[in-house]
Amino acid sequence: MIHALRISLAIIALSLLASCTPTTGTKIAVNQSEISKIKSIGVLVKKDEDFSVRLSREEMSNTGAAFGLIGVGIEAAVRRSSDKDKEEQIKPSLGNFDPQAPLTERLRFHLQEGAIATSEVTDGGEKTAADAILEVTVRQWGLRRCPGPAPEVVQAGFNVNGKLYRASGHATVWEREELYLNGDCRPWSMFRSEELANDILPRALDALATKLVYEILYP
């Protein structure tokens, strides 16, 4: 009985500790004196998942919640399936597009514009001669629902985690969850063209890279 009570208390304590977790914005703000010491940055871009469409999932209506937790699960599954269908229709126009290489290139370009020497590093960055590593993990990328009453309208979006850490010791000096949306809203079916891979996504990646570099250089 006492054991069960302890477990219950532990669960309550854990849920209280887990409450109020921001999932966007700056988690660790860079210190101006810290950034002035960093003269060279190694850039490492990782990717968690492939192209996705988040249209129906962004419209979670709370209808499922009326039927309890199982209802929430069912609604989420139905919406995921609807998004998956659209993904499959758009994927052929993407060709071999992968955001990792262009984002690495654009980050290096904009850091160099900010008078910081850059290099490309492989996973871990142990062998780099740079002062710090900028590790950007693309958590989710693709097309996201646009705000407003118009249904089925999406824009290019990248949800990334950016982290700058010292190459020696790996102490994190900056971390941010960035949700970049390019604002070019169109019906989802209009993205079934080569323009997506040749123009829309590369431009969005350039703007994202600029934004991330600005976040570091202007804390």
Next chain:
Amino acid sequence: MKRLIRHFIFALALGLVLSACVFSNANVNLAYKPVEGSKSPLSTVKPLKIALVVEDQRPIAERESIGNKRNGYGSVTAQVKSNSDVLTVFSDALKTELGNNGHTVVADKEPLYDVMLRVQLKRYWTDSVIHFWDVELVGTINSDFVLGKRDGDKPILSQPGQGTFRESRQFVTDSAYENVLNGALSEFVRNFSRDPNIIKALQQAGQTATPM
């Protein structure tokens, strides 16, 4: 048996007291808190006289309140209301950011401005989504930016802007709504002042501006 009934009544009363919060409106204090001494890339643009015009283009249904309060089943039970004028808070936040970066915000009626920044507010809203393990609270601000030399001229820039702040919570109190809305405003201003297109457009406007 008596003890069991006492426990039941106590649990019922506690449940009623806690759930009562869901049915009353949340009144929040909206505020923009800039980081002390912080500069953004806006400071790299030559100082400009900017006529800032903020227009309320939110849907009529979203002007009286700034969010929904929901119960555990996802039904809307009450509203989130601002203690101050939303448009004033929003406009002041942009003015503060421009001012902190060396620009002067003037009235659009003043004839000698370098550039006109028209900000059309489309959404200023908080809502919650119930997930399996937690409740996700989302604060969203959406707007359109139109930047031009003079009102009526072809704009140098016309694009949407956004600020989103999300928090995962187990319990949602009134202060949680305030927190996500103020977080969204901070993110909005941050995105505005670090947007490469806006910086470029202001630089372009600055090239032909009259010296201050």
